[in-house]
Amino acid sequence: MKNKTRLLVCFFILIGFGISINAQDLLETLENEYPDTPQYEFATFKASRISIGHSIETRKKGVLEIQAFNRFWNIPNYRAQSFVADKLSARLALEYGISDRLTFGAGGSTLDGIFDGFLKYKLIQQRSDGKGSPLSITLFQNGSYRSKRNQPFPDVNRFDEFSDKLAFTSQLLIARKFTPQFSVQVSPTYIHRSSSVFGEDPNNQFAIGLGGRYKLGGHVSVVSEYYYVINPLKSIDTYDAFSLGVNWELSDVMLQFQLTNTRAMVEDAFITQTPNNFNFKDGNFVFGFNAIFVLHLSQKKP
Amino acid sequence: MNKIIILLFMLTGFTDVEVKSDQIITRQGQTSFFSYTSVENIEAKNNQVLSIIDLSKHKIAVSMLMNAFVFKKSLMHEHFNESYIESDLYPKATFEGDIIDFDPLAPGTQIKIIKGDLTIHGITKEVEIKTTIENNNGNYLLTGDFEVAVKDFDIKIPPILAPNIAKTISITFRFEYQPYEK
Numbered sequence: 001m002k003n004k005t006r007l008l009v010c011f012f013i014l015i016g017f018g019i020s021i022n023a024q025d026l027l028e029t030l031e032n033e034y035p036d037t038p039q040y041e042f043a044t045f046k047a048s049r050i051s052i053g054h055s056i057e058t059r060k061k062g063v064l065e066i067q068a069f070n071r072f073w074n075i076p077n078y079r080a081q082s083f084v085a086d087k088l089s090a091r092l093a094l095e096y097g098i099s100d101r102l103t104f105g106a107g108g109s110t111l112d113g114i115f116d117g118f119l120k121y122k123l124i125q126q127r128s129d130g131k132g133s134p135l136s137i138t139l140f141q142n143g144s145y146r147s148k149r150n151q152p153f154p155d156v157n158r159f160d161e162f163s164d165k166l167a168f169t170s171q172l173l174i175a176r177k178f179t180p181q182f183s184v185q186v187s188p189t190y191i192h193r194s195s196s197v198f199g200e201d202p203n204n205q206f207a208i209g210l211g212g213r214y215k216l217g218g219h220v221s222v223v224s225e226y227y228y229v230i231n232p233l234k235s236i237d238t239y240d241a242f243s244l245g246v247n248w249e250l251s252d253v254m255l256q257f258q259l260t261n262t263r264a265m266v267e268d269a270f271i272t273q274t275p276n277n278f279n280f281k282d283g284n285f286v287f288g289f290n291a292i293f294v295l296h297l298s299q300k301k302p
Numbered sequence: 303m304n305k306i307i308i309l310l311f312m313l314t315g316f317t318d319v320e321v322k323s324d325q326i327i328t329r330q331g332q333t334s335f336f337s338y339t340s341v342e343n344i345e346a347k348n349n350q351v352l353s354i355i356d357l358s359k360h361k362i363a364v365s366m367l368m369n370a371f372v373f374k375k376s377l378m379h380e381h382f383n384e385s386y387i388e389s390d391l392y393p394k395a396t397f398e399g400d401i402i403d404f405d406p407l408a409p410g411t412q413i414k415i416i417k418g419d420l421t422i423h424g425i426t427k428e429v430e431i432k433t434t435i436e437n438n439n440g441n442y443l444l445t446g447d448f449e450v451a452v453k454d455f456d457i458k459i460p461p462i463l464a465p466n467i468a469k470t471i472s473i474t475f476r477f478e479y480q481p482y483e484k
Contacts, residue, residue, distance in 0.1 A: 025363075026354050026356060026361055026362070026398065027363045027365060027396055027398050029354055029363070030353070030354055030364075033327065033329060033352050033354075034352065034367070035329075035350075039369070042369075042380060042383065042384070043380050043383075043384045060377075061376075063376060063377070180384075180388065180391060217458075218385035218386065218388075218458055218460070219385055219460055249381070249385070250460070250462060250463060251381070251463060251466060294377050296375040296376065296377065299374040299375060300372055300373065300374055300375075300376075301374075
């Protein structure tokens with residue numbers, strides 16, 4: 001009899017269990033029904049540039065960006081009638097997403113006459129579900145052609161043959177989105193210049209870029225970028241590129257404003273050949289403004 | 303005594319069977335939302351909505367990932383997740399409620415009110431949704447539409463973009479259920 005009461009108790013406990021399992025919250029049940037698909041971080045940065053240099057972001061497939069990058073500055077002790085700024089350089093460019101991971105871009109700069117083209121490939125994406133890679137990695141490779149001498153600054157490359165005017169930049173862009181607001185990028189950079197006027201200048205240069213973004217709201221973020229050159233040019237004085245800026249994203253338009261010391265907008269030129277330091281004196285201080293318009297050439301059917 | 307034990311066995315067995323057939327689930331529910339303004343039409347569709355109904359208790363729950371919404375333009379998807387719905391912080395939208403006066407056994411179509419809590423962007427609001435329930439020999443299909451006000455869920459829209467996004471968003475859903483087996 002005692003055994004039987006025990007059995008009975010056991011049964012009641014079992015039934016109790018059954019009920020408690022069934023009484024589980026419906027939402028909790030659904031929580032366990034989610035398929036285990038990987039979740040990736042998106043929008044570590046918004047635009048293809050953090051401020052002056054490339055970010056890890058590539059464009060989605062079928063997206064065409066029309067870009068106008070502008071830099072304005074004053075010439076010291078220059079008596080001119082120009083409005084706001086004495087000098088303006090603009091880089092007009094197109095960027096197109098061949099696939100979700102691969103982006104092609106090409107552009108031309110007005111003042112220094114540099115034409116450039118690049119490919120950017122998103123190698124690894126940071127996972128937001130705690131599994132997989134904690135970092136995003138993008139490969140960047142560009143080639144640039146200098147069609148004009150760099151007046152009034154001395155030229156570091158020869159202008160005799162076509163191949164003398166080429167330079168190539170390879171970057172490994174490594175970024176992490178720490179919080180929804182805060183992202184950091186480290187960019188080891190290798191720059192090869194095809195020719196040198198002065199024998200003392202290195203043809204292969206190395207640099208490390210450091211960039212960050214902090215989002216102030218849904219659409220506005222503060223960004224900063226710095227490129228440290230490990231073996232700078234010896235024939236002329238060069239300074240490291242620095243930028244402090246604000247990015248503003250609105251619908252199909254992205255605007256990037258920056259305070260910087262760089263005038264050029266192509267990697268090899270602004271990383272290794274920035275002739276002035278960052279301060280607010282005429283001639284050194286450059287105001288930059290990037291306008292990007294996004295067109296979706298192939299649209300998905302929702 | 304033995305008979306009682308057998309009876310208990312049968313009871314537990316029965317309840318188990320009943321519980322199994324009592325819950326129905328969908329893993330490919332469809333939810334779409336639309337924002338129509340004179341400037342821009344925005345629509346998005348999510349084909350991976352989860353929903354479960356407890357037929358005996360007349361209870362329903364819905365859960366979906368916000369980043370599973372597909373937009374016409376990839377930039378809209380990014381803006382929706384990053385700037386508006388903030389899916390980093392609030393990855394899911396959920397609904398939990400009661401189907402009022404629901405008769406699971408009645409065949410054919412019945413139109414019922416579902417009353418419950420809708421949570422979007424971390425904010426919960428009580429809503430009532432008129433729903434069409436079709437019962438085809440135990441295969442249930444729920445369809446319906448309702449509207450939500452953007453400002454109810456604390457979604458910030460910059461003034462310059464206010465004309466592009468409707469004040470109320472219309473939402474449609476279509477859930478086809480199957481028996482739920484654990």
